[in-house]
Amino acid sequence: MTQSAKPAYRPRRSVLYMPGSNARALEKAKSIPADALILDLEDAVAPDAKADARAQVVNTVKEGGYGLREIIIRVNGLDTEWGEEDVRAAVSAKPAAVLVPKVDDAAAVERYEALIDEGDASGDVALWAMMETPKAMLNAETIAAASQRPGSRLSAWVMGTNDLVKETGIVQTADRYALITSLSLCLLAARAYNLIIIDGVYNDIKNESGYEAICQQGMEMGFDGKTLIHPSQVEACNRIFSPTEEEVSFARQVIEAFEQPENQNKGAIKVDGRMVELLHAEIAKKTVSIADAISELDAAHG
Numbered sequence: 001m002t003q004s005a006k007p008a009y010r011p012r013r014s015v016l017y018m019p020g021s022n023a024r025a026l027e028k029a030k031s032i033p034a035d036a037l038i039l040d041l042e043d044a045v046a047p048d049a050k051a052d053a054r055a056q057v058v059n060t061v062k063e064g065g066y067g068l069r070e071i072i073i074r075v076n077g078l079d080t081e082w083g084e085e086d087v088r089a090a091v092s093a094k095p096a097a098v099l100v101p102k103v104d105d106a107a108a109v110e111r112y113e114a115l116i117d118e119g120d121a122s123g124d125v126a127l128w129a130m131m132e133t134p135k136a137m138l139n140a141e142t143i144a145a146a147s148q149r150p151g152s153r154l155s156a157w158v159m160g161t162n163d164l165v166k167e168t169g170i171v172q173t174a175d176r177y178a179l180i181t182s183l184s185l186c187l188l189a190a191r192a193y194n195l196i197i198i199d200g201v202y203n204d205i206k207n208e209s210g211y212e213a214i215c216q217q218g219m220e221m222g223f224d225g226k227t228l229i230h231p232s233q234v235e236a237c238n239r240i241f242s243p244t245e246e247e248v249s250f251a252r253q254v255i256e257a258f259e260q261p262e263n264q265n266k267g268a269i270k271v272d273g274r275m276v277e278l279l280h281a282e283i284a285k286k287t288v289s290i291a292d293a294i295s296e297l298d299a300a301h302g
Contacts, residue, residue: 010070011035011294012225013241014234015158015198017074019044020053026060029069032231033238033301036070038158041086042077042101050082054089061093068300072128074099078111087112091119097126099158104135106146113153127153132160133167137182140189147193157190158227159183161200174210176217187222199223205230215240238298248291251284 016034018025020041029037039061045053061071073095075086090098100112109129116125129143136143147154161179164170170178183199190197199218202211211233218226219241226237243251250272257263257271258281268277 014237020057058093071095099128103129109146126155128156130160132163144189144193156196159200199226251287254284
């Protein structure tokens with residue numbers, strides 16, 4: 001297994017699913033200002049269309065034209081008749097990552113990584129995993145820890161909230177109260193092992209206020225971004241998961257203040273009437289880094 005470097009920070013505010021069987025949708029995605037695209041061979045594709053969708057997605061990714069958008073291919077599971085061939089074909093297209101479903105434990109991560117290794121000696125293709133089963137919630141820490149093995153490709157998790165609702169029998173309420181435990185467990189495990197973590201989808205496309213409230217909740221919980229099911233959801237998601245102008249401005253003030261000679265050896269200082277510590281300077285640097293990366297990506301999208 002080759003050593004795969006963890007990716008540097010890049011915006012993943014909006015991660016839009018696109019059905020791999022829909023050629024028109026795949027073409028349209030080239031002009032949608034989403035940070036990342038998941039070209040889907042799993043849930044969005046009917047069984048009798050799986051093989052054709054696989055070939056279409058592979059050809060589309062090889063042709064390119066998506067600019068700086070991060071391209072991820074979601075495959076069917078290895079317990080299906082399509083899974084193994086999906087992984088091999090996806091790797092041949094050299095996307096940024098292969099997204100795999102229903103990862104229950106660390107052993108599943110190793111199985112997928114071994115298959116990806118066969119087709120990608122360079123180690124460029126990352127592994128993203130859907131966290132969407134009760135077993136995955138209970139094993140979140142050990143699954144995340146698998147990313148620390150030498151050569152691991154695991155770099156991101158995507159919350160499969162619809163499947164979690166189905167598998168657990170919980171009631172999906174407007175505030176996602178019954179899902180909070182699962183979301184929080186995965187968030188803590190992801191942060192403990194430096195994994196990207198993307199929130200689940202919001203199904204009620206026409207409920208704009210409800211959607212924005214859930215985006216806000218996900219941002220406040222600490223998710224890196226959100227998976228989306230319709231292009232109309234991109235704008236609000238990008239806005240909510242971006243630092244505000246006021247936050248970026250204050251972050252720059254904090255950085256500048258700690259860089260002043262008289263503050264070099266201080267652990268806490270006052271900035272704009274607020275007490276800030278060195279840890280706030282680190283947070284400020286991250287905020288500015290995120291804002292700069294978002295500006296570059298947004299400029300590329302036009």
